[in-house]
Amino acid sequence: NAGVTQTPKFQVLKTGQSMTLQCAQDMNHNSMYWYRQDPGMGLRLIYYSASEGTTDKGEVPNGYNVSRLNKREFSLRLESAAPSQTSVYFCASSVQGPSSGNTIYFGEGSWLTVV
Amino acid sequence: ILNVEQSPQSLHVQEGDSTNFTCSFPSSNFYALHWYRWETAKSPEALFVMTLNGDEKKKGQISATLNTKEGYSYLYIKGSQPEDSATYLCAFSGGSYIPTFGRGTSLIVHP
Numbered sequence: 001n002a003g004v005t006q007t008p009k010f011q012v013l014k015t016g017q018s019m020t021l022q023c024a025q026d027m028n029h030n031s032m033y034w035y036r037q038d039p040g041m042g043l044r045l046i047y048y049s050a051s052e053g054t055t056d057k058g059e060v061p062n063g064y065n066v067s068r069l070n071k072r073e074f075s076l077r078l079e080s081a082a083p084s085q086t087s088v089y090f091c092a093s094s095v096q097g098p099s100s101g102n103t104i105y106f107g108e109g110s111w112l113t114v115v
Numbered sequence: 116i117l118n119v120e121q122s123p124q125s126l127h128v129q130e131g132d133s134t135n136f137t138c139s140f141p142s143s144n145f146y147a148l149h150w151y152r153w154e155t156a157k158s159p160e161a162l163f164v165m166t167l168n169g170d171e172k173k174k175g176q177i178s179a180t181l182n183t184k185e186g187y188s189y190l191y192i193k194g195s196q197p198e199d200s201a202t203y204l205c206a207f208s209g210g211s212y213i214p215t216f217g218r219g220t221s222l223i224v225h226p
Contacts, residue, residue, distance in 0.1 A: 004158075035216075040218065041218060042119070042204070042215075042216040042217050042218040042219065043159075043204070043206075043216040044216075045213055045214075048213060058213060059213075090159075102147075102164070103149065103161040103164055104149070104161070104206075104214065105161070106158035106159050106160075107158055108157065108158045109158060
């Protein structure tokens with residue numbers, strides 16, 4: 001029972017490098033999300049996909065792009081990493097769209113450091 | 116950006132103490148209020164989803180109440196145990212809004 005799986009778990013990048021965080025869920029959920037967690041801050045939404053084929057910006061989208069590859073997979077790309085993007089990234093999914101009030105299931109997090 | 120506030124920011128209690136913390140959120144356009152438990156080095160796990168004013172939920176020694184008219188929810192832990200140590204997050208969903216998370220209350224239960 002894998003739930004939400006994200007990779008890599010840890011990554012160190014140099015400023016200006018690019019990378020993609022991968023996420024997959026096996027719960028047949030329609031909606032998927034990418035959050036970032038910073039010290040003293042709540043979880044902040046970067047992008048979400050309410051259903052396959054759609055993506056929308058969240059609270060902090062600048063510097064990121066996403067791809068909803070299929071119903072299972074939702075990737076987050078940093079095109080040119082900056083130290084301000086050092087954070088813990090969580091992928092998540094839910095049965096229905098973000099405004100439906102349904103439970104969100106989280107992956108285990110990806111620790112990204114940009115030097 | 117919606118304002119979801121949690122208090123206190125952190126809490127230290129002794130084993131066996133009962134404790135509670137608060138989540139406040141906008142009182143208009145309410146859809147749902149979520150509580151999550153987040154242990155260090157793990158991912159947040161859902162505790163409760165509440166959608167109706169006056170909802171009360173219970174899971175073991177943890178319970179939650181909801182007042183949508185005044186915009187607050189309480190989470191109670193009766194007889195805290197060291198394994199209850201975690202950060203407790205609330206998240207507010209409005210009718211057309213994405214769930215917005217509070218910054219969490221960090222609970223440490225000392226044996």
